[in-house]
Amino acid sequence: MRVVVTTESRFIRTPDGRVWTPTPPDHRFWQRYLSVFDQVRVVARVQDQHEVPAGLLRVDGEAVEVHAVPHYVGPWQYLRRSRHVRRAVEASAGPDDAVILRVPSVLGSALRSARVRHGLPFALEVVGDPWDVFAEGVVQHPLRPLLRRRITERLRQECRTAAAVSYVTEEHLQTRYPTAPGVPVAAVSSVDLPDDAFVTRPRQVVRAAGVAPTVVTVGTLEQMYKGVDTLIEAVALLGDDGVHVRLVHVGQGRYRSRLERLARERGVADRVTFAGWVGPGEPLRERLDRADLFVMPSRTEGLPRALIEAMARGLPAVGTRVGGIPELLTADDTVAPDDPSAMATAIARMLDEPARMSAASARNLTRARQFSRETLIPRRTAFYQSVKDAMGEQRPNATGPLSERPVDAASRTGR
Incomplete structure (x- = not known):
């Protein structure tokens, strides 16, 4: 048939x-x-x-x-x-x-x-x-x-x-x-996910003094539903509080110029990198492995592949309470969509506690194996x-x- x-x-x-x-x-x-x-x-x-x-x-x-x-x-x-x-x-x-x-x-x-x-x-x-x-x-x-x-x-x-x-x-x-x-x-x-999508063990997080942590997010920019604007606003709020992070966005689409303009207006253009399209498999995994935290600030989702792939790399993660994201992350690791202040707070709390990041890494890797x-x-x-x-x-x-x-x-x- x-x-x-x-x-x-x-x-x-x-x-x-x-x-x-x-x-x-x-x-x-x-x-x-x-x-x-x-x-x-x-x-x-x-x-x-x-x-x-x-x-x-x-x-x-x-x-x-x-x-x-x-x-x-x-x-x-x-x-x-x-x-x-x-x-x-x-x-x-x-x-x-x-x-x-x-x-x-x-x-x-x-x-x-x-x-x-x-x-x-x-x-x-x-x-x-x-x-x-x-x-x-x-x-x-x-x-x-x-x-x-x-x-x-x-x-x-x-x-x-x-x-x-x-x-x-x-x-x-x-x-x-x-x-x-x-x-x-x-x-x-x-x-x-294939076997090579998974790391063999969770991360043991140790923060290096004087090095700004890297936050990564992945998603299309063809529409605004991935909430990258919310994340840029959160990066600016973190900077106002003396918490400096580097944001890397992977993905492309027609709203990229609008988001680049927002980063300039908020004074964080030097801390936000738009990496464009990155090939699936090993090229994307390398990007994820270089990051300290994955953030999914979406306004809508089904069950997001990008988040599951990040969890399979043992990345701690923060996301919004939409669609299937709460089925992947604990309540403590999720915030309401369209809330830059709550997102900034969640990111700061995670980055400030290496033990919490290590626990999230182990938890995320275990959950990702179900996929x-x-x-x-x-x-x-x-x-x-x-x-x-x-x-x-x-x-x-x-x-x-x-x-x-x-x-x-x-x-x-x-x-």
Whole structure:
């Protein structure tokens, strides 16, 4: 059986038909579905380019193909291309395919509508929370309040009508977006770290006199939901109190210039480094290993991979009480979002107590090991099997355009 999976990732396609991405999910990520299914079709926005920029990762490959959806960025471009987008999405899956929608997602919701219309089942992987994503201060858009209500209710409806649902959190998303009674449910993170992602032992922290500690954070700057502005404000407040730290941000996006300007305005530009994109694996681990403290100041999260990767390096961490972060860190290591003063206090308390940092290192490393491939692969495989079983049980003799229309060769290759 083939599984069709939607994603909000945006990919690049070269003239030879190959598909690429600057960051995961790449081919290795999509291979996880092959533990149960014979083929994987990834439904995603694809932009054609003549050359592959340096450092990109291959998406398609053995048993994994990409079904291209017209590329767009933002709601206005989507509205202009919505008819073509919906048509491409509906053509991505036939009645004999299993369908897993990674939601919340515009593409996922479009395919879900087509499946419901033709009486076909679908499963979900819930990877984020639109109620938090569209909270005030997270996304700047005139329709934000309306989008928040509509997309949140849509996700609730999707969870109530799905044949099987997996959540990346252990409790948070399940509580807000419950399923119908009797539906197969799993709590399985999208993160599964290889053995070399983990350090062998926790840190024994000893503060060197006269050396400013390094605080590191990782996340996209395409939107402001990672809360990097809050962290810059906290660094400035720490400096006002005589606590000088160096902040390194790893990641890129359109709001970088705005954040650089904020650092200058707050007088901490010489203490804030924007490292840009750093490759996954060893390059990122080296950055983490050089830091003293990891901070995740997000305004919204599912279950953050960056935080888990930092914990696997034995890094003490401070984060906000949003999404799945409280499932990873203790209450003493979390603060409310959008509160620079509370964040500064939490950072200062952690850095001021080497014994506390050592204890946090040990605790974080132990917790991160619960996200090893060895631990998660059996749970994820069991969920995929439940999806396959549910698809077989719930698939009716569908009628209408979706079941009658064969998927042509161009759609199969995404070309």
